[in-house]
Amino acid sequence: MNVIKTVYFSLILSCFTFACTEKPINPPSMDTTGTITLNFNLLQNDVAYSLLDVVTHSVINKRYKITDIKFYVNYINVMDTSGTSYQVSDYNLIDFDAGDTSLDIEVPLGKYTSINFALGIDSITNYGNPNGYAVDHPLGLGSDMHWNTSLGYLFVMVEGLSDTSSTGVGTVTNIMKYDIGTEALYRNVYRPINIAIADVNTHESIDFYIDIDDFFYNATDTIDFAIENLTHSTGSGFGLAERFMNNFYRAIQ
Amino acid sequence: MLKLLDLSIFTLFILILLDSCTKDKVSEIPIPTVYEIQLPEGFPPLPLNNENPLTKEGIALGRRLFYDSILSRNYTMSCASCHNINFGFTDNNKIFSEGINGIPGVRNSMPLYNLAYYDAFFWDGRASSIEAQALQPVPAHNEMDLAWDIAQERIRQHPEYPRLFMQAFPMQIIDSMLITKAIAQFERTLISGNSKFDKVKRGEAFFTDDELEGYLLMNDFNGGDCLHCHPVESNALITTLNFRNNGLDAATTVDDFEDKGHGLVTGDPNDNGKFKVPSLRNVTLTAPYMHDGRFASLDEVLDFYSTGVKLSPTIDPKMEFAASGGVNLTATEKLQIKAFLATLTDSSFIQNPEFKNPF
Numbered sequence: 001m002n003v004i005k006t007v008y009f010s011l012i013l014s015c016f017t018f019a020c021t022e023k024p025i026n027p028p029s030m031d032t033t034g035t036i037t038l039n040f041n042l043l044q045n046d047v048a049y050s051l052l053d054v055v056t057h058s059v060i061n062k063r064y065k066i067t068d069i070k071f072y073v074n075y076i077n078v079m080d081t082s083g084t085s086y087q088v089s090d091y092n093l094i095d096f097d098a099g100d101t102s103l104d105i106e107v108p109l110g111k112y113t114s115i116n117f118a119l120g121i122d123s124i125t126n127y128g129n130p131n132g133y134a135v136d137h138p139l140g141l142g143s144d145m146h147w148n149t150s151l152g153y154l155f156v157m158v159e160g161l162s163d164t165s166s167t168g169v170g171t172v173t174n175i176m177k178y179d180i181g182t183e184a185l186y187r188n189v190y191r192p193i194n195i196a197i198a199d200v201n202t203h204e205s206i207d208f209y210i211d212i213d214d215f216f217y218n219a220t221d222t223i224d225f226a227i228e229n230l231t232h233s234t235g236s237g238f239g240l241a242e243r244f245m246n247n248f249y250r251a252i253q
Numbered sequence: 254m255l256k257l258l259d260l261s262i263f264t265l266f267i268l269i270l271l272d273s274c275t276k277d278k279v280s281e282i283p284i285p286t287v288y289e290i291q292l293p294e295g296f297p298p299l300p301l302n303n304e305n306p307l308t309k310e311g312i313a314l315g316r317r318l319f320y321d322s323i324l325s326r327n328y329t330m331s332c333a334s335c336h337n338i339n340f341g342f343t344d345n346n347k348i349f350s351e352g353i354n355g356i357p358g359v360r361n362s363m364p365l366y367n368l369a370y371y372d373a374f375f376w377d378g379r380a381s382s383i384e385a386q387a388l389q390p391v392p393a394h395n396e397m398d399l400a401w402d403i404a405q406e407r408i409r410q411h412p413e414y415p416r417l418f419m420q421a422f423p424m425q426i427i428d429s430m431l432i433t434k435a436i437a438q439f440e441r442t443l444i445s446g447n448s449k450f451d452k453v454k455r456g457e458a459f460f461t462d463d464e465l466e467g468y469l470l471m472n473d474f475n476g477g478d479c480l481h482c483h484p485v486e487s488n489a490l491i492t493t494l495n496f497r498n499n500g501l502d503a504a505t506t507v508d509d510f511e512d513k514g515h516g517l518v519t520g521d522p523n524d525n526g527k528f529k530v531p532s533l534r535n536v537t538l539t540a541p542y543m544h545d546g547r548f549a550s551l552d553e554v555l556d557f558y559s560t561g562v563k564l565s566p567t568i569d570p571k572m573e574f575a576a577s578g579g580v581n582l583t584a585t586e587k588l589q590i591k592a593f594l595a596t597l598t599d600s601s602f603i604q605n606p607e608f609k610n611p612f
């Protein structure tokens with residue numbers, strides 16, 4: 001009887017020991033997720049655009065070039081066929097000048113019907129301290145997206161140069177600078193998708209296309225970048241910033 | 254039973270022997286002491302550096318090498334010759350430093366502090382690490398002019414350096430890579446973050462009226478508009494850590510820049526005329542200014558940003574007032590900005606005995 005008790009006790013003890021030492025170190029998610037790559041592509045008048053190419057706006061008919069486009073793609077959520085939503089990523093910065101034009105997200109196995117993300121930062125984080133992050137973090141100093149503690153971060157930054165003349169014969173040196181931020185200009189991008197992540201080897205992609213002409217012209221608004229060329233989203237510049245952000249948001253297709 | 258006892262004694266003997274052997278072997282190899290930099294309040298965490306972790310021995314060795322003229326062909330120059338601690342580790346107000354042959358360099362000597370945060374070095378960004386940067390001045394004819402194979406042989410034959418290298422980098426061959434690793438370790442410790450400005454932020458000091466006005470002007474989009482590249486209010490490093498064309502030279506095409514700067518490194522003509530955005534910390538110590546030292550004083554710098562900015566195809570759009578020549582500061586505003594800039598001088602940094610010449 002004592003032997004049975006001893007064996008029984010040892011078994012219980014070893015179970016406890018096993019439980020203590022064999023906890024999985026890695027979260028299980030990697031074994032139950034697949035990958036979706038989000039690619040962001042630039043167009044000008046429906047043709048592929050590379051930064052710094054001088055082009056003529058298809059409607060405004062003035063020459064310009066974009067020197068940099070940066071924007072946050074934050075709080076990425078995917079929704080599956082049951083209506084369950086998963087936040088799969090927190091902070092990401094798309095930076096065309098740096099060549100950071102795509103990002104990978106890990107999503108649980110399943111079938112997804114939509115994806116959405118924020119062009120912006122929640123108010124607590126927005127007014128937080130950028131020095132608290134590693135320099136190469138999307139919210140760190142290296143992002144060059146932080147204004148100051150009262151304005152927080154830029155959500156979208158588009159910079160460029162336009163022709164100094166209206167006749168198209170000047171030099172392309174006229175500053176264009178659209179620094180978009182502040183809580184009022186937070187926008188959420190929604191895209192229906194039809195993607196099945198069947199197993200851990202599944203790697204799908206979603207292409208987003210951004211036509212730079214659309215920053216300045218759509219059915220409801222025209223921004224003459226030669227004149228309306230500068231905003232920091234503050235004071236009298238807020239109106240232009242709001243229009244630009246609305247155009248930018250709609251330009252993401 | 255006797256056999257069992259014999260076997261046990263024999264096993265014990267072998268174990269003791271093995272143990273003593275291991276201990277002897279271990280005691281021959283020094284273990285460098287891990288060093289952790291104490292960052293000033295409000296500084297970002299340091300980037301990880303697994304390839305060259307800081308040790309007390311490595312830093313001490315690097316400091317010695319930094320100040321030792323053994324790395325110049327005729328034993329007359331060290332790194333410190335062009336990077337003088339009293340001038341924020343720049344070169345004594347010189348536009349271009351001269352090497353051992355009296356040949357001047359082509360760009361102004363850069364200050365050395367808070368380098369651990371950068372991922373590109375030199376005005377044009379041609380080195381991607383401090384180690385890679387430190388490789389270049391030793392063999393350069395217009396600097397120390399000593400081939401690396403001779404330099405490393407000098408160090409190997411030196412009466413003290415081999416022992417110091419053994420302590421800092423146990424069992425590693427002394428070569429150019431190891432020498433620059435040591436120098437880089439020392440340079441990574443050069444952290445400056447205790448200026449009057451830092452003390453004001455910590456509540457330990459107060460701005461004068463002019464300093465405060467200058468600070469506000471720097472942060473004002475319609476004032477000095479300095480914050481795009483030098484965000485003093487929220488950026489502990491006071492630089493955006495990248496490369497820009499700030500409008501120093503007029504150019505009609507991208508090929509018109511005399512010094513193509515970052516464009517020489519990337520091969521992209523659209524980077525022509527761009528140079529590293531320096532930190533404004535210790536800026537009163539680091540004259541002359543810009544990559545070519547064209548401005549002798551901060552007055553000249555402020556005059557430039559006020560009315561001297563020139564347009565070119567690679568002008569940075571952050572130079573919002575470029576079309577009108579600059580931000581058009583009044584004389585009083587210039588004085589106020591200058592007063593603020595003086596608060597960025599970190600006296601405790603340039604007086605830090607751990608950074609001074611050990612010889």
